[in-house]
Amino acid sequence: MRLVCIVCPNGCVLEAEKTPEGIKVTGNKCKRGIAFATEELTAPKRSLTTTVATVYPDMPVVPVRTDGEIPKEKIFDLMAYLKKVKADKRYRAGEVICKDAMGLGADIIITIDMIE
Amino acid sequence: MSDYKAIVIGGGPAGLAAALAAANEGAKVLMIEREARLGGILKQCVHDGFGVIRFGEKLSGCEYAQRFINGVKQNANIEVRLQTFVIQIEKTEEFRITATSARGIEVFTAENLVLANGCRERTARQVNIHGTRPAGVMTAGVAQNYVNLQGALPTKRCVILGSGDIGLIMARRLTLEGAQVVGVYEAKSTPSGLTRNISQCLTDFNIPLHLSKTVKRVFGNNRVEAVEICDVNDKMEYIDGTEEIIACDALIISVGLIPENELAESLHIQIDPRTKGPLVDQNMMTSLDGVYSVGNALHVHDLVDYVSETAEIAGKALTQPKKQREWTDIQHNGFLYLVPQKLDLAALADKTVFYFRTAIPLASAILKASVDGEVVFTKKYAHLKPPEMEKVEVPLQLQQGQKVVFSLEDGEVR
Incomplete structure (x- = not known):
């Protein structure tokens, strides 16, 4: 199976195949490619970056991301969940707004200082 | 005496990095930004993938910018003017910048100018x-x-x-x-x-x-x-x-994106038709002494990590004692572009950093640098594509009058 590694900007083109000895990966420039391909063939994960609404007219939305990765198939569920979240205080970059959102194993963190 | 050692125009990633690099060497810097918040285009880049090279972390664009903004805010040598727009630059013995804002029209003077205006979308x-x-x-x-x-x-x-x-x-x-x-x-x-x-x-x-x-x-x-x-x-x-x-x-x-160079053009700075940004030497100084071009105003980068890096080269260079420049051309073939396009022999370090894009996709390629026909550096590449900018450090030692040629050849050809 042909995959493009998304770990870094190199974008290595990987060939990954399931063999009796495990998953065999070629085309990777570093070992992170092996981990990526193995995960991609077993339980693909992604980080999610998006925005959540705020109560402040000067900043109607604020950027957030998952602090870590979540199962790829849960991306749209998490988007729907985050649509209901509203930032009602001036967070700083790195602060958690949702702890372990939906129990997916990743916190949602604010990615800018909302204080000017 | 000028008000500032340098005025940085633009508070995006390039301007932030250049200002910090200059201020860290003790220079008094004024940063002029037309928007209400620093960060430039990174303010709206909520997606991640930034900073892998620089910080070894996958940050969102906002987080990447925040690290530099924090640095600027904590640095006493940097003064920031937000919602301020540069309308004119005059070159006398120094640079006179006329800017407009809610405070009215103001004039600032500086010994050096860093153009970090970024680029525009086509x-x-x-x-x-x-x-x-x-x-x-x-x-x-x-x-x-x-x-x-x-x-x-x-x-x-x-x-x-x-x-x-x-x-x-x-x-x-x-x-x-x-x-x-x-x-x-x-x-x-x-x-x-x-x-x-x-x-x-x-x-x-x-x-x-x-x-x-x-x-x-x-x-x-x-x-x-x-x-x-x-x-x-x-x-x-x-x-x-x-x-x-x-x-x-x-x-x-x-x-596509096009470097924004209205201010550079108003100063009659030479523009490279390939990058659509100013011609610069290895310190990112343009054809006009004391004017530096950095970030996407210089050439459109695909990674912000390199934007910060080039801006820091300029920010540091402007704090160094001024010497008469000795500009030499670099000839090249096989590249979409190569930056810097010129070398200042009076300030040549042991290694010179180059940024380039290949003219055509190559499955395997060899980059060669030669001085007076003698190859002084080679590097092999697998998979070069025009959309992906490459960085290479080349040890170059040369004298005035020597001819420098860079070539990018298809590695498959025997």
């Missing part, structure tokens, strides 16, 4: 699209501003023209927000964006990428109602009979 007017111009035709950056800064969704069903990175990022972003992205259409036969963005933004969301196809016509009076898609050949000519009408309410354009 618009629908710069690619030949027929038909009407209703609401709903916008660049990817404008769509990104709507979604990520204003919290508004500018389309329910759109077509994206151009496979540049911002277009790919917006294809995913709009899909996540509930819009339908019918497809990304690219007139060239190869995608413009980074391979990993094709994978994580399009493939992950089943958004089709159509190569050698373009938007020929826009339909709609008040709002976009449909676009006409057409195949193109390798000369970018329409192929008759391949037209197809697609209903949509927006056409989002991601067809």
Whole structure:
């Protein structure tokens, strides 16, 4: 199976195949490619970056991301969940707004200082 | 005596890094930014993938900018003027900058000038699209501003023209927000964006990428109602009979970025027709002594990590004692472009950093640098593509009058 590694900007083109000895990966420039391909063939994960609404007219939305990765198939569920979240205080970059959102194993963190 | 050692125009990633590098060497710096917040375009880059090279972490654009903004705010040598716009630059023994803001018109003087104005998106007017111009035709950056800064969704069903990175990022972003992205259409036969963005933004969301196809016509009076898609050949000519009408309410354009150099041009600074930014030496100094060009105003980068890096080279260089420059040309072949285009022999370090793009995709390539016909440096590459900028450090030692040639050759040829 042909995959493009998304770990870094190199974008290595990987060939990954399931063999009796495990998953065999070629085309990777570093070992992170092996981990990526193995995960991609077993339980693909992604980080999610998006925005959540705020109560402040000067900043109607604020950027957030998952602090870590979540199962790829849960991306749209998490988007729907985050649509209901509203930032009602001036967070700083790195602060958690949702702890372990939906129990997916990743916190949602604010990615800018909302204080000017 | 001038008010400042340097005035940095632009508070995006390039300006922030240049100001910090200069201030850390003790220089008094004024940063002028026209918007209300620092960060430049990174303010609206909520997606991640920034900082892998610089910090070894996958940060969002906002987080990447925040690290530099924090540094600037904590640095007593840097003064920041927000919502301030430079309207004129005059060169006397120093630089006189006229700027306008809510405070009125002010004049600042500096020994050095750093142009960190960034770049502009090419618009629908710069690619030949027929038909009407209703609401709903916008660049990817404008769509990104709507979604990520204003919290508004500018389309329910759109077509994206151009496979540049911002277009790919917006294809995913709009899909996540509930819009339908019918497809990304690219007139060239190869995608413009980074391979990993094709994978994580399009493939992950089943958004089709159509190569050698373009938007020929826009339909709609008040709002976009449909676009006409057409195949193109390798000369970018329409192929008759391949037209197809697609209903949509927006056409989002991601067809390239152009360095913004109105201020540089007002100073009659020499521009490289390949990069569309100023010609610079290894310290990022332009043809006018004391004026530096950094970031996307110099040439369009695909990674912000390198934007910061080039800006730091300039920021540090401007604090060094001034010497008479000895500019030498660099000849090159096989490159889309090579930056720096000039060398200042009076300030040559042991190693010189170059940034380049290949003119054509190469499965294997050899970069050679030669001085007076003698090869002094070679480096092999696997997979070079025009959309992916490369950085190389070359040890160069030379004297005035020696000829420097860089070449990029196909490694498959024997």
